[in-house]
Amino acid sequence: MPHYVDGFVIPVPQKNITNYQRVAKKASKVWRDHGALAYFECVGDDMEVKNLTPFPKLAKTKPGEVVVFSWAVFKSRKDRDRANKAIMADPRMAKMCNESKDLFDCKRMAYGGFKVIVEA
Template identity: 60%
Template sequence: MSYVDGFVLPVPKNNVQAYRRIAQKAGKIWKEHGALEYFECVGDDVKPGKLTSFPQSVKLKPDETVVFSWIVFKSRAHRDRVNKKVMEDPRLADMMNSKSMPFDSKRMVYGGFKTLVEL
């Protein structure tokens, strides 16, 4: 079964195109280093909940939208190898600086997940 890294983050609505450019570049690099799939999705139907929701998880502000992303790997070991190569890739150095990111990285939620069901 595959392994997935998942991310939820707030992006200012006026920065969505800048985020898209960064995501396209990053996705190509992740795939070059072995990721099986790379997805970046912008919120379309993500209403605040009463107890929990995507907007609440990132403390979404009125001028922001939620981005939901995931990267698919063969296994956790494969993920660790790929991510090590990605983090060492000089093409990502500029993007890894939190001051140059088009979103507040402190409010990003992320984690690694073992696949439970794969159809």
């Protein structure tokens, strides 16, 4: 069954990861309440790669920052679009935005929607 994925790459100061995780757990509930089939937040662990572009370089991390790679899975793009409208209107999001404003620079967050072309 086809799915649609929203993906995020976020440089986060290492010192903020615990607080970021706390806010992300709240966010996961909002996304799931509005139709996400799955929601993941992952912090960089094995970032020393050779002959490829490592995520920290791609995300232009600064000293003391780590990459968070996140995604939410939806049934379809239509469901994702509907969910995102509801998520952005959800009052819990405004509160979380206030909580997270000092955790990372959201202007440096990369985001995109992806059509799944292989699912195994």
